[in-house]
Amino acid sequence: MKTKITDALYPVGFAIGFLIIWELAVRLLDIPIYLLPSPTDIVAVIDSSLWSHMLVTLLEALTGFVFANILGLITAIIFVHSKPIEKGVFPLAIALKTTPLVALAPLLVVWMGTGYSSKVVASMLICFFPILVNSVKGLKAIEHEAWELFSTYKGTKAEIFWKLRLPTSLPYVFSALKISTSLAIVGAIVGEFVGANKGLGYVVLVSSYHMDTPVMFSAIIASALCGLVLFWGISQLERKIIFWQRTDDL
Amino acid sequence: MLTTASDLGKEASRLQNQDTTISSKSEIAVTLKNCSLSFGDVQVLNNVSLDIYKNEFVSILGPSGCGKSTLLRLMLDLLQPNAGGEIIYPSKDLSLGMVFQKPVLMPWLTAIQNIALPLTIGEKKFTKKEAKEKAEGALRLVGLQDFMNHFPHQLSGGMQQRIAIARALAADPTVLLMDEPFGALDEFTREKLNFELLRLWESPETSLSTVVMVTHSIQESVLMSNRVIMMSPRPAGVDDIIPVPLPSPREVGMEELPAFHQTVKELRKRVKHL
Ligand SMILES: Nc1ncnc2c1ncn2[C@@H]1O[C@H](COP(=O)(O)OP(=O)(O)OP(=O)(O)O)[C@@H](O)[C@H]1O
Numbered sequence: 428m429k430t431k432i433t434d435a436l437y438p439v440g441f442a443i444g445f446l447i448i449w450e451l452a453v454r455l456l457d458i459p460i461y462l463l464p465s466p467t468d469i470v471a472v473i474d475s476s477l478w479s480h481m482l483v484t485l486l487e488a489l490t491g492f493v494f495a496n497i498l499g500l501i502t503a504i505i506f507v508h509s510k511p512i513e514k515g516v517f518p519l520a521i522a523l524k525t526t527p528l529v530a531l532a533p534l535l536v537v538w539m540g541t542g543y544s545s546k547v548v549a550s551m552l553i554c555f556f557p558i559l560v561n562s563v564k565g566l567k568a569i570e571h572e573a574w575e576l577f578s579t580y581k582g583t584k585a586e587i588f589w590k591l592r593l594p595t596s597l598p599y600v601f602s603a604l605k606i607s608t609s610l611a612i613v614g615a616i617v618g619e620f621v622g623a624n625k626g627l628g629y630v631v632l633v634s635s636y637h638m639d640t641p642v643m644f645s646a647i648i649a650s651a652l653c654g655l656v657l658f659w660g661i662s663q664l665e666r667k668i669i670f671w672q673r674t675d676d677l
Numbered sequence: 678m679l680t681t682a683s684d685l686g687k688e689a690s691r692l693q694n695q696d697t698t699i700s701s702k703s704e705i706a707v708t709l710k711n712c713s714l715s716f717g718d719v720q721v722l723n724n725v726s727l728d729i730y731k732n733e734f735v736s737i738l739g740p741s742g743c744g745k746s747t748l749l750r751l752m753l754d755l756l757q758p759n760a761g762g763e764i765i766y767p768s769k770d771l772s773l774g775m776v777f778q779k780p781v782l783m784p785w786l787t788a789i790q791n792i793a794l795p796l797t798i799g800e801k802k803f804t805k806k807e808a809k810e811k812a813e814g815a816l817r818l819v820g821l822q823d824f825m826n827h828f829p830h831q832l833s834g835g836m837q838q839r840i841a842i843a844r845a846l847a848a849d850p851t852v853l854l855m856d857e858p859f860g861a862l863d864e865f866t867r868e869k870l871n872f873e874l875l876r877l878w879e880s881p882e883t884s885l886s887t888v889v890m891v892t893h894s895i896q897e898s899v900l901m902s903n904r905v906i907m908m909s910p911r912p913a914g915v916d917d918i919i920p921v922p923l924p925s926p927r928e929v930g931m932e933e934l935p936a937f938h939q940t941v942k943e944l945r946k947r948v949k950h951l
């Protein structure tokens with residue numbers, strides 16, 4: 428427990444040091460604010476509107492994240508139970524993955540308008556692939572002897588799925604979830620870049636038109652924070668659910 | 678009866694069991710007939726024919742990689758023999774139990790939940806309460822009642838293997854197949870479990886009547902079994918079957934008897950000549 432707290436102090440210490448150097452450098456070297464605002468300049472522009480934009484982005488990303496992961500997991504379950512479907516659909520999923528989201532985003536806005544749904548779908552598109560690939564891998568990762576154990580005692584297909592395949596796949600599923608936390612935010616922000624009137628992507632875009640660099644910085648930092656919050660939440664959940672596996676990363 | 682010597686081969690063998698000189702001991706538990714098995718081009722088993730009887734404890738010895746685990750998988754119906762081979766269990770109330778070479782525990786289940794797992798899947802469904810009681814009994818047999826709610830990652834390798842043994846016993850097997858069940862255990866636990874398994878097998882209260890155990894230990898095979906089956910190197914067949922002339926029930930200290938040493942020596946000789 429003690430080591431955990433001191434472990435957390437290291438990055439905090441370095442971050443504070445970094446901020447101080449940044450502040451001093453900007454002031455002493457007289458760097459113009461539109462190029463690099465100092466931390467205090469950035470803090471000064473933070474107001475409640477930033478929070479509401481952040482909530483919009485977070486909500487879009489989270490919705491996309493949840494739908495994509497449910498859909499991806501279901502698709503993976505269908506894949507492992509049907510070879511023909513897996514063979515037919517997997518290449519299409521790969522093709523979808525190789526299409527850059529940035530190229531698709533304008534189309535999404537044309538189809539769904541500048542509101543909430545186009546960002547959710549952008550977020551879904553980018554989150555779908557990791558969960559699909561990892562779940563397929565995880566659902567197939569059962570130990571051969573474990574399968575033999577279930578067969579020896581005449582376990583049904585459903586029992587093998589619920590009591591063996593699904594629990595075995597959980598570590599794989601969670602590593603996909605962690606990857607897609609940051610991807611979900613990327614999806615939402617790309618959607619906002621193309622057409623929106625709220626959200627962090629919108630704030631970044633508008634502030635860049637006005638050369639309002641402090642606001643831009645505040646939005647960038649807020650978007651990083653969104654990703655961190657999601658990642659932390661998933662990590663906590665993972666620690667609870669996959670208690671039998673030690674996860675060392677963060 | 679019209680049975681003649683030439684009829685002994687096929688269907689008659691089952692009827693044959695019931696007559697004349699043959700005691701209850703020689704009622705057949707499982708018969709393997711001409712079982713060969715290949716994985717692709719690699720032939721692993723070559724024409725294995727074998728009768729194993731009820732109330733019998735049989736050990737299988739053989740060089741590593743010769744196909745002992747494969748033979749057990751065949752008997753479990755997890756693998757099918759090549760055409761011409763056949764495996765017959767004459768008994769109507771057959772219940773197969775298996776202890777694998779590895780513990781194969783579910784890491785997300787506690788010790789007791791792992792033991793109860795076979796009781797809650799397949800046809801042989803028990804209520805949650807019954808399964809729990811049976812599992813507790815089996816856990817006591819292997820001396821791990823204090824670790825009921827521990828997860829596998831909190832147990833040592835030997836303890837995990839004991840859980841695996843308890844899991845096989847909890848399902849009331851009549852025929853128990855074991856693949857080097859004590860290989861990962863220390864001497865103390867190993868000896869203790871050797872005799873505990875013998876007691877369970879002898880006990881009229883358990884349904885267990887036939888044990889087939891693969892082992893690497895010549896001593897263990899002699900101490901525990903009525904017959905020792907020696908397998909030849911791959912492609913493996915039955916090289917020889919050696920009866921163990923030790924009195925039953927087996928007791929601690931029988932390793933000192935001349936008959937024990939004799940049989941061990943006999944087996945050693947055969948291992949060398951393989
Ligand atoms: N699924 C499989 N596919 C291909 N070859 C296999 C398979 N399973 C086993 N074999 C081969 O069959 C042979 C016998 O394997 P098996 O596991 O039965 O040996 P074993 O007698 O149990 O050895 P050990 O004493 O080391 O456990 C080995 O040469 C192995 O490579």
Ligand SMILES: [Mg+2]
Binds near residue numbers: 746
């Ligand atoms: Mg083996």
